[in-house]
Amino acid sequence: MTQAFDHIEAQLRRRHRKTRLLKALSMGALGLAGLFLVLFFTDMLIKGLPAFKQAQIQVEVDYSEQASQLPLAAVSEAVRPLVSRGYLRLIPSRMRDDPALQGTTRSEWVLADGQVDQYLKGHHSKLSDRHRAVVDRLRAEGRVELRFNTRFFTSGDSRMPELAGIASAAMGTVLTLMVTLAVAFPIGVMTAIYLEEFAPDNRITQLVEININNLAAIPSILYGLLGLAIFINFFGVPRSSPLVGGLTLALMTLPVIIISTRTALRSVPDSIRHAGFGVGCSRWQVVRDHVLPLAMPGIMTGAIIGLAQAMGETAPLIIIGMVAFIPDIGGSITEAATVMPAQIFTWAGEPDRAFIEKTSGGILVLLAVLITMNATAVVLRRRFERRW
Amino acid sequence: MSRTFKNRAFKTTVLAAAVISAVGVAQARDQVRIVGSSTVYPFASYVAEEFGAITDYPTPVIESTGSGGGLRLFCNGVGEDTPDISNASRRMKPSEFERCAENGVTDITEAFIGYDGIAFAQSGANPAMEVTREQLFLALAAKVPVEGELVDNPYSRWSEIDASLPDREIAVYGPPTTSGTRDAFEELVMEAASEAMDAYGGEGFTDIRTDGAYIDAGENDNLIVQRLAENTDAFGIFGYSFLEENADTLIGSSIDGVEPTPDAIGSGEYPVSRSLFFYVKNQHTDEVPAMYEYANTFMSEQMIGELGYLKGIGLIPAPEEMREKARQAVADHESIELADLK
Numbered sequence: 001m002t003q004a005f006d007h008i009e010a011q012l013r014r015r016h017r018k019t020r021l022l023k024a025l026s027m028g029a030l031g032l033a034g035l036f037l038v039l040f041f042t043d044m045l046i047k048g049l050p051a052f053k054q055a056q057i058q059v060e061v062d063y064s065e066q067a068s069q070l071p072l073a074a075v076s077e078a079v080r081p082l083v084s085r086g087y088l089r090l091i092p093s094r095m096r097d098d099p100a101l102q103g104t105t106r107s108e109w110v111l112a113d114g115q116v117d118q119y120l121k122g123h124h125s126k127l128s129d130r131h132r133a134v135v136d137r138l139r140a141e142g143r144v145e146l147r148f149n150t151r152f153f154t155s156g157d158s159r160m161p162e163l164a165g166i167a168s169a170a171m172g173t174v175l176t177l178m179v180t181l182a183v184a185f186p187i188g189v190m191t192a193i194y195l196e197e198f199a200p201d202n203r204i205t206q207l208v209e210i211n212i213n214n215l216a217a218i219p220s221i222l223y224g225l226l227g228l229a230i231f232i233n234f235f236g237v238p239r240s241s242p243l244v245g246g247l248t249l250a251l252m253t254l255p256v257i258i259i260s261t262r263t264a265l266r267s268v269p270d271s272i273r274h275a276g277f278g279v280g281c282s283r284w285q286v287v288r289d290h291v292l293p294l295a296m297p298g299i300m301t302g303a304i305i306g307l308a309q310a311m312g313e314t315a316p317l318i319i320i321g322m323v324a325f326i327p328d329i330g331g332s333i334t335e336a337a338t339v340m341p342a343q344i345f346t347w348a349g350e351p352d353r354a355f356i357e358k359t360s361g362g363i364l365v366l367l368a369v370l371i372t373m374n375a376t377a378v379v380l381r382r383r384f385e386r387r388w
Numbered sequence: 389m390s391r392t393f394k395n396r397a398f399k400t401t402v403l404a405a406a407v408i409s410a411v412g413v414a415q416a417r418d419q420v421r422i423v424g425s426s427t428v429y430p431f432a433s434y435v436a437e438e439f440g441a442i443t444d445y446p447t448p449v450i451e452s453t454g455s456g457g458g459l460r461l462f463c464n465g466v467g468e469d470t471p472d473i474s475n476a477s478r479r480m481k482p483s484e485f486e487r488c489a490e491n492g493v494t495d496i497t498e499a500f501i502g503y504d505g506i507a508f509a510q511s512g513a514n515p516a517m518e519v520t521r522e523q524l525f526l527a528l529a530a531k532v533p534v535e536g537e538l539v540d541n542p543y544s545r546w547s548e549i550d551a552s553l554p555d556r557e558i559a560v561y562g563p564p565t566t567s568g569t570r571d572a573f574e575e576l577v578m579e580a581a582s583e584a585m586d587a588y589g590g591e592g593f594t595d596i597r598t599d600g601a602y603i604d605a606g607e608n609d610n611l612i613v614q615r616l617a618e619n620t621d622a623f624g625i626f627g628y629s630f631l632e633e634n635a636d637t638l639i640g641s642s643i644d645g646v647e648p649t650p651d652a653i654g655s656g657e658y659p660v661s662r663s664l665f666f667y668v669k670n671q672h673t674d675e676v677p678a679m680y681e682y683a684n685t686f687m688s689e690q691m692i693g694e695l696g697y698l699k700g701i702g703l704i705p706a707p708e709e710m711r712e713k714a715r716q717a718v719a720d721h722e723s724i725e726l727a728d729l730k
Contacts, residue, residue: 085697089441099535124636159434159701236469239421240449325433326452327440330614336419346452351633351702353428 044360044367051361054149054162055117056109057082057138061091063101068092079138081131084111106136107350111151112144113160114354120146124353152361156327157343161354166362168329172242172322172337173311179246180253180310186301187250188257193257194266197287216255223252224297224316232320240321248320249310256309260302264295297384304377308370314341322349340366417468419680420448424458424475424609425568427504427627427663431698435686437696445678446475453570454607458669463488466671472679475666477568482729488725498724499683500691500714501513503704505628505653506573506660509640511620514554517641521659523549524643525559525581528602530536530595532585541597545690561605561612562596562625569592571611573625577643580659613638621649628653629702651680653702670721680721687715 059075059082067074067142071091075083087110088127095101114216119125127135140143156168199205237244268291276286317323323342330337338346340362347359411432422432440447453461455476462474462530463484480498488496508519528551531538546553563570575617579592596602609626613634616624623641628648631640638647652658667680668683685691691698694705716722 084443089438093442110648159430159437229727239469240451321451323451325429325436325452327437327447336421349426349452349610351490351627353627353633 011130011176020341024362031297033288044363048360048364049364050123051152052120052149052153053121053146053356053366055112055120056145056147057112057116058107058109058143061081061108061110062105063091063095063103068095068102078134080145082116082138083115084113084160084162086158086160087111106329111162114352115311116144117146117162118344118354119146119359123357134213152358156328156329157338157346160351161350161358164355164358166343166365168326169338169340169343169362170365171329172245173339175333176244176245176249176322177307177311179243180249181228181303181307183247183250183377184257184306185264187256188303188306189261189299191254192258192265193287193292196262197283197291212258216259219315220252220313221315221319223263224249224319226251227316227320238334238336240298240324240338241334242330242337243333245317245322245337245339246333248316249313252313252316253310254305256306257299260305261295261299263300264298265291268294278363294386297380301377301381304373304380308377309328311339311373312341312366312370314339314345315374317342340369390619404690416677417444417676418678420469420473420676420682422448422450422473422475422666423461423471424451424473425452425455425477425664426452427455427477427568427664428475428501429503430629431664431688431703432666434698434701435691436682438691439678439682439685443678444480445681446679448682449476454566455571456566459484462667462669463491463493466493468667468675470669470678472669472676473683474667474671475664477664478662478663479570480667480724480729481684482726485724485726485729493669493671495723497670497683497718497721498669498728499666499668499687499718500663500710501666501686501703501708502698502711503647503653503656503661504664504702504708505642505658505704506576506625506662507615507628507631507648508623508625508643508660509614509631509638509648510623512637512639513620514568514639515555517640518645519553520644521577521581522551524577528560529578529582529593530597531593533585536587538540538587540620540726541601543601544601545715556621559603559619559622560601560625561603561615561622564604564606564607567607569625569627573660576660576662592714620726625703628704632702650699650704654706663706668718668721673721680718683718687718 005236032061056081059079062076063074064309068160072080072090073086075093083270093270099355115125115127119127119132119135119272119318120139125132135144143264151163152165153170153313155163155165158164186385195209227244231244231247234361235245272294273286276290281289317339322338324338325346326336326338347355347362381384420436423437424432429450431591433450436448436450439445441697451458455478457479458474460470461656462471464470474610485496488494508524512543523546524669526532526541527546529541532543533539534542538677543558544557545557546554551568552597562573574594574596575592578594578596582588582593583590587721603622605615605624609630612628614625617637617702618620628640628650631638631648636714644649646658648658649658651660653695663683668679668685686708688696689697689711692703692711694708696705706714
């Protein structure tokens with residue numbers, strides 16, 4: 001008898017040990033994933049936060065006759081290399097637009113050159129020792145300081161790091177996603193409704209189902225090739241435009257929306273449908289008035305997650321020409337545009353080291369938007385989803 | 389009732405918007421479209437930005453597709469949906485010119501903008517290295533001559549090639565085969581060195597070893613720069629502008645006794661320097677009026693000259709005479725012939 005108990009006890013210990021091991025391993029896995037996440041975020045924050053500040057410098061700007069021809073003449077020679085060329089080159093056009101400026105001398109806070117900015121932030125800077133001394137003196141006098149970089153959010157790409165911003169890419173992303181949503185959402189939801197509510201269960205629908213699941217797993221670059229072949233080469237949609245980008249990403253998002261919509265529809269209990277039929281509703285009425293509204297939170301969640309995925313996509317967009325230099329902020333879906341991940345990709349390849357912080361800054365903004373989108377999806381689900 | 393009406397109104401608006409935007413597609417273009425080399429990209433985008441800021445034309449769109457990829461798009465034909473200009477970090481190949489001609493792109497102007505050097509550099513933690521093209525070839529070729537026979541590259545340390553070289557493992561980060569930098573390196577180092585060796589019978593041998601000593605590091609030169617900081621034993625092959633930008637952490641090796649300096653690259657004394665170009669599709673001159681405005685801005689002394697803006701971001705200006713000639717060729721819309729490219 002005792003022997004049997006010993007045996008059982010040993011077995012029990014073994015089983016408990018296995019449980020503890022599994023628990024430790026899974027916690028370790030979670031810890032490792034968390035560690036990577038923390039490392040990544042810290043790295044991005046350290047590198048990216050300086051991007052939200054930019055050096056400004058207070059100089060005497062002389063709006064003379066000469067400056068309207070030769071903008072360099074507007075500031076004194078001593079501080080000329082410290083002022084951004086992006087500011088100087090606009091002086092002639094500003095003088096044309098505002099005749100009152102003519103002949104005046106004003107003390108203005110203007111954008112400093114990118115090298116001054118990097119020097120102030122303690123990064124590698126190509127500023128000469130002489131100019132460093134000037135910057136130090138001006139800083140002591142309070143005439144050079146780091147201020148919040150609004151330009152990062154209001155201007156487009158630039159070759160000059162002090163001018164570069166994410167606005168054109170953000171606008172491109174918005175336009176592209178609007179096209180994606182307008183195309184993928186109705187088609188995706190309709191497809192799911194048909195498959196779930198109307199289609200008979202036969203070989204053909206099973207084939208369609210397998211294909212949809214398959215499409216969701218295809219590498220995104222293939223959608224780029226498809227977009228190039230169909231939308232650009234066949235339909236003549238302009239290259240690099242949010243229209244072609246949106247259509248291509250719509251193809252990519254479709255399976256995600258279809259699958260999540262089907263799941264949402266399936267989770268609506270049949271008793272609702274039966275009740276509807278019982279009081280004489282047609283299938284159309286049941287779907288429109290009961291099943292679809294009840295499934296909506298799930299559908300919205302799927303759509304948001306699909307869009308968030310599309311938003312982070314670069315590979316297919318390289319092929320359709322959306323990874324490009326776009327300083328102008330566009331407003332139409334047929335003009336050339338770029339998107340935020342593509343902008344980050346472009347900055348990552350710049351030789352000028354001042355772009356390192358721009359790259360990380362761009363990543364931070366993109367992450368913030370993605371987290372907001374995914375959080376919205378979670379909130380929608382929590383708030384409106386009904387459990388049966 | 390009102391709900392269906394709203395739905396319908398919404399659908400009509402969407403449809404109308406789609407139709408209007410489709411009509412917009414058919415209009416003439418005042419935005420220049422540029423594709424091509426990632427080496428020329430920083431210079432071209434600088435000019436494009438300036439052009440957009442100081443003229444009333446929209447800023448040209450520039451895609452960085454690589455020289456080969458750019459010329460492929462460029463040669464796809466004439467018309468609004470094809471690029472107007474293609475940047476190249478090497479000359480157009482005769483085969484590309486022929487393909488252009490087959491597709492009706494028959495009137496092309498070549499614009500020579502200056503030079504770029506290819507640096508062979510390492511982490512600044514090491515002493516500077518002097519190397520010859522022959523030594524570079526022996527370190528990187530797939531097959532090398534040993535006692536008159538061509539065999540798989542046996543060298544694994546630099547000191548095995550020549551006693552004057554450091555006793556370090558051969559590890560070189562370089563661009564992939566799709567890159568213009570790689571093309572130029574193969575031509576200027578591999579081909580030049582092997583043509584001088586008897587074992588190859590005067591023929592250029594450009595196959596780079598694939599046994600791990602040469603590490604394909606992707607198109608992004610910044611990645612190579614970062615890797616050199618981590619792996620101080622390794623060398624990297626990349627554009628001169630990246631060496632200049634990272635002069636505090638990297639040192640360039642002298643090749644055949646010449647240091648990679650702007651002067652040596654511009655005069656052609658530094659052996660691994662290449663010319664940079666862009667090609668203009670003259671058949672678009674009337675449809676895209678901004679095209680030549682942009683091209684002429686690019687060729688101005690203010691951009692490509694000794695004191696030009698592009699020098700500040702790493703372009704190495706050509707001697708004045710050549711700049712003048714190149715500028716004139718663009719101003720005259722001079723078209724190139726197949727014979728020019730051979």
